[in-house]
Amino acid sequence: MPKGPTKRRPQTTARLLAAAQETFAERGFYGSSIEVICERAGLTRGAFYSNFRTKEELFFALFDLHAQRVVDRLSAAVDELDAAEDPVRAVLRRMSALDEAERRWYLLSTEFTLHAIRHPATARSLAEHDRRLREEIVRLLGRLFDRLGRRPTVDLDSLARLTTAVHEGSLAQSLVEPDRLAPEELAVTYLPLLVEAVSEPAATGRRTGS
Amino acid sequence: MPKGPTKRRPQTTARLLAAAQETFAERGFYGSSIEVICERAGLTRGAFYSNFRTKEELFFALFDLHAQRVVDRLSAAVDELDAAEDPVRAVLRRMSALDEAERRWYLLSTEFTLHAIRHPATARSLAEHDRRLREEIVRLLGRLFDRLGRRPTVDLDSLARLTTAVHEGSLAQSLVEPDRLAPEELAVTYLPLLVEAVSEPAATGRRTGS
DNA sequence: CGCATCGGATACGGGCCTGTATCCCATGCA
DNA sequence: TGCATGGGATACAGGCCCGTATCCGATGCG
Numbered sequence: 001m002p003k004g005p006t007k008r009r010p011q012t013t014a015r016l017l018a019a020a021q022e023t024f025a026e027r028g029f030y031g032s033s034i035e036v037i038c039e040r041a042g043l044t045r046g047a048f049y050s051n052f053r054t055k056e057e058l059f060f061a062l063f064d065l066h067a068q069r070v071v072d073r074l075s076a077a078v079d080e081l082d083a084a085e086d087p088v089r090a091v092l093r094r095m096s097a098l099d100e101a102e103r104r105w106y107l108l109s110t111e112f113t114l115h116a117i118r119h120p121a122t123a124r125s126l127a128e129h130d131r132r133l134r135e136e137i138v139r140l141l142g143r144l145f146d147r148l149g150r151r152p153t154v155d156l157d158s159l160a161r162l163t164t165a166v167h168e169g170s171l172a173q174s175l176v177e178p179d180r181l182a183p184e185e186l187a188v189t190y191l192p193l194l195v196e197a198v199s200e201p202a203a204t205g206r207r208t209g210s
Numbered sequence: 211m212p213k214g215p216t217k218r219r220p221q222t223t224a225r226l227l228a229a230a231q232e233t234f235a236e237r238g239f240y241g242s243s244i245e246v247i248c249e250r251a252g253l254t255r256g257a258f259y260s261n262f263r264t265k266e267e268l269f270f271a272l273f274d275l276h277a278q279r280v281v282d283r284l285s286a287a288v289d290e291l292d293a294a295e296d297p298v299r300a301v302l303r304r305m306s307a308l309d310e311a312e313r314r315w316y317l318l319s320t321e322f323t324l325h326a327i328r329h330p331a332t333a334r335s336l337a338e339h340d341r342r343l344r345e346e347i348v349r350l351l352g353r354l355f356d357r358l359g360r361r362p363t364v365d366l367d368s369l370a371r372l373t374t375a376v377h378e379g380s381l382a383q384s385l386v387e388p389d390r391l392a393p394e395e396l397a398v399t400y401l402p403l404l405v406e407a408v409s410e411p412a413a414t415g416r417r418t419g420s
Numbered sequence: 421c422g423c424a425t426c427g428g429a430t431a432c433g434g435g436c437c438t439g440t441a442t443c444c445c446a447t448g449c450a
Numbered sequence: 451t452g453c454a455t456g457g458g459a460t461a462c463a464g465g466c467c468c469g470t471a472t473c474c475g476a477t478g479c480g
Contacts, residue, residue: 007447008457028324030240033437046458049439107324110382114238114321117385127387154399162396165379172320172378173371175327177337186372189364190404197403217477218427243467256428259469423480430473436466443460450452 013051015041017065020058025104029059029111056122059112063129066105071136078143087147088192092184102183106171134160150199159198163191223261225251227275230268235314239269239321266332269322273339276315281346288353297357298402302394312393316381344370360409369408373401 019041023032034055038045052058077091116123137160145152152159170186229251233242244265248258262268287301326333347370355362362369380396 006456012457026328028240028328030238034439035437044459045438046460048458050457107327110320111324113382113386114317117317118236118238123386127390130386158396158399161380161383161391162376162400165383165396166372166375167379168382169375169377169379170371172323173375176323176333176340180337181371186368186375189368190372190408193407194400194404197407198400216426222427244469245467254429255468256430258428260427421480424478426475426477428474428476430471432471433469435468438465439463441460441462443458445456445458447454447456449454 009051012043012047015043016048016051016058017061021062021104024059024062024108029055029108029115056125059108060125060129063109066109067129067133067136071133074137074140078140078147081147086192087144088195089188091144092188092191102171103175106168106175110168110172134164137163145195145199148195148199149202150195151202152199154198162194163187166191219261222253222257225253226258226261226268227271231272231314234269234272234318239265239318239325266335269318270335270339273319276319277339277343277346281343284347284350288350288357291357296402297354298405299398301354302398302401312381313385316378316385320378320382344374347373355405355409358405358409359412360405361412362409364408372404373397376401 016037020032020037023037023040026032027036032055034045034048037058038048041047052061074091078087081087081090113126116126134157138156141152141156141160141163166187167184170181171183174181174183174185226247230242230247233247233250236242237246242265244258245255247268248255251257262271284301288297291297291300323336326336344367348366351362351366351370351373376397377394380391381393384391384393384395
């Protein structure tokens, strides 16, 4: 039963999120003072403390938005796989199209991960968020193997971790040397080989049907 | 022809490096003010500015020390490979023993990488340091394939990049969830498979000789 | 033995950021 | 229409850190 105006709220929150996104990308998590974020949003620090308790809270809000986008995109990519040539490559190509937004996100999430590692309470929150995202990836991997007509011989959660590791590790390298290593080049080169190596032909006679 | 005392210098530098190492590990690169580093070294900021120009310079000094240690260790591991079971695993086991020191270094170098990505001039320096280290790794990979009696079918520099990516990406995950993912677990699981996938038996009849 | 010089300590001015406490206005229901 | 309440702005006090300019003592050569 709120009496006063509660309409402007979401607007303000959205503006703060957008401003945070940009500021974080440019100056990093530590480098972004709350002050500067508010400035960019055209608001004051009062507005911030009214909507969030800490900078971390702000980050997790961004995390959820991003995870949703990633899952949607991956999911769509798998959905639209026709009897194409190489499903693994097709999905990867789809992902490497993220470019600038993904670059920004990589910078932010990695720095935040380091921050979390040094702050156990934050790490627990982060692990939970990560877990939820990985769950979705496991699901997608399952569908992918299905399409390939192969059965994985390893734990899919572990494989999801590996793909994440490769993605992030190689992204780091290509960001440091943009013209020496293309993003996803490593993934495109090695993951198809690996997918083959960790799976075996599914029982013959059965196809992809339910 | 320095007249005055120049003997205390290396001592002071060493103390600053040690203090920086610890402080960086605990509070990160951005989180470590020059002031605090000096404090821990039992020196004043005057001493710092007399020995280094910036915090970055301090970092690169640490980088070189660390790279040397890594190369030495890897090199020794490959040297001592007897006709053992699985050379890849043997080397990896050797590396995962780094534990705490490696953990510290991972935290520091990753944060610094992010910093570099946002500062092109710094990125160039970092890329150069990285390159030198990777050169050594390529050399070691060469020896490893030799021992396996296999010939790589991919560019070794690219493969070196991949192993680095996996190492760092998976380390990140295991640091966030220490009891859910053991360090190097991903590498131990997948790299041997991959090594196989990216090489073919060397010309028969020839062995490991020069 | 004295002095030139080097290495590190001290002192200074200034900037930025945080978190809270308080205030004001706009809103929308009674 | 008036008023209770919520949302955001302002003001305040304090802390940390930077980089430089200057100073002092120790050292080892001549």
